[in-house]
Amino acid sequence: MTEAARAGPTPYQGASEEIQLRARADASSRRPALLAFATAIGWLLIGSAFGDVASLKMHFPDWLSGEPWLTFGRIRPAHMNAMIYGWASIAMLGVSLWILPRLLHTELRGPRLAQIGIVLWNIGLVIGIIAILAGRTDGLEWLELDRYIADPWLIVGGALVGLSLLGTLARREVDHLYVSVWYIVGAYLWFPVIFTIGNWPTWTGVESAAANWFYAHNALGLWLTAINLGAAYYFIPKVLGRPVHSYQLSLLGFWALAFFYALNGMHHLVGGPVPEWMITTSIVASTLMVIPVLAVGVNHHMTMIGRFGALRYSPTLRFVVLGAMAYTAVSLQGTFTAFREVNRVTHFTEWTIGHAHVGVYSFVTFVLFGSLYYILPRLVGHEWPSASLIRWHFWLVLVGIAMYVIALTVVGVFQGLAMLDPQVPFQRSVEVTLPGLVTRSIAGGILTAGHLVFAYHYWLMVTGRRPAPERPPMHDVRPVVFTTEAEESAR
């Protein structure tokens, strides 16, 4: 680390009080946020490796099949848990710790607690993923991490980060709470509730399924979505320098999400052996999700409108705006998928895997990439070194995720239609997916390449191996030159 990086941002002597306040807020969250981002990026690479191996195994089923810890049914949950609880969740801890002090105009309270919390969370996840590979799992999708040897670390770690954030909220020096604060604070209340219900050890039979999908859907809706919508609400207006379009839409979007999203879970069990009214409740709530989704989508779009040109100059805006658009898309797709007529085709197929990746990648991961492009320079005190590495990262992950989602969505429909026709042998439903599965492996390789570029760039930046430019790296776009008609004709 260079001296400049170690010293952190300069104290902005002589700057306005507002800027000094912000500098103090950033300095207060610097250590826990940097710790969170460093470990999150590590998990991103680990999760990518698991994902690539799992994907290849679906069309090379005899590859690496001699060892139990390498079997598909262990590598797949290892991938999923590394990405959800490692990459996304830990990066989200960092984003929350950095954004809240700024929005509350105060310093982060208990940064040490937060740091310890992040360490404990990481320890729990290492234990949990090793346990999954060793064959010890709770056996529930999204809840594989062992409830006795892994989860307590996450609960205590998350609680320490949450305490630090709530302590900061209690000492706020603003009167009005900005919309991002609602989402982020809400998420830290919701997560312990749903995680406890999901991991409760006495659920049996179909009640176990209900608790499983109550948790799993809310892990997406009330944890991943909440914090990343909070981040999108922060960064879009921030980068553009204009306020959010409508306070009323913000309010509607937040409370409608809190109320309807929480009731969505049973749409993962459409047609299944749980009481019919539970599934119907979730289908109705899934339909009502259109309200918060459109409220947020319109609000973001109206904030952006007329300023889309700014996407060229700001990597943060590129990633966050695409992520916010993906939120609208994935939510509407989710409502559509919950309808019984659609679900009887798409349930139990690769369509679902494609849909999950629109949510967790195109939305959540894109918003997190955008957030990191904004936050990290303010933590290490200098700019990202390379515009071309940012471009490589952006285009690799954009092309990769587009290939991934299109391939699985299309073959998922074919797979579902084949399974729905009893005259068609089951074999056919397997064979129609193969082109999609191979394409997915290629797409996964492209995504991993993008992650390696990002991780390399991050390493160059924090170690100061490459001198940082004086201006933000994407500002080297060729300026628009106005020429008169006379000059034009002279050429």
Added chain:
Amino acid sequence: MTRTWLLLLGALATVGFAALVLVVIPQLMLVHVPVPKQLAPYTPEQARGRRIYIANGCVYCHSQQIRDPAFTTDVDRGWGTRATEPADYVYDRPHLLGTMRTGPDLINVGARLPDPDWHLVHLYNPRALVPWSIMPSFSFLFEERAPGGVRPGEHVVPVVGPRAPRGKVIVATPDALALVAYLLSLEREYPVSAAPPPGRAHALGGGHGAERRTVHSMP
């Protein structure tokens, strides 16, 4: 918003309401699901097999649920004779309903494929029996032995053809035998309770054939 308490209480209220509707109330109702007479609890060996099934993530490719014949073609496909109901799962902890059918549904695999040797060969290498299968080989649940090295009481797996190792025999480990015992226990084809106890019909919702039909008025 300027009031912190409104945010905190409001957020807890929404998630609390959802938990009440989707977790607490169903739990109170499902406690009364009668245990079918024909459904036996898992034997210790079957329970061990179920743990092997969970440890190796079979659930990521195989569901264990039959949906209503009026809604989908699970029954027409031969995966069961009727829709499965809450009572079919009273011994399942955790549930293994699944969300994926990369492979076929397994809730009645014990009735459909009752031969233990078929399962052992298939687990050792699925492509020995089903050439187009993309299921992984679970060869780590088996041991290779010299033909003379089989101890009494060990189960030799009749692998033949190109997938059989040359000059060796395949012996099933206790884990493999337990897993097969579990798979053979999967059979939910007995008739389910016909008449609901008075006043319980609505509470059980999914529990009764005739009522389910009317709920699913799918074409």
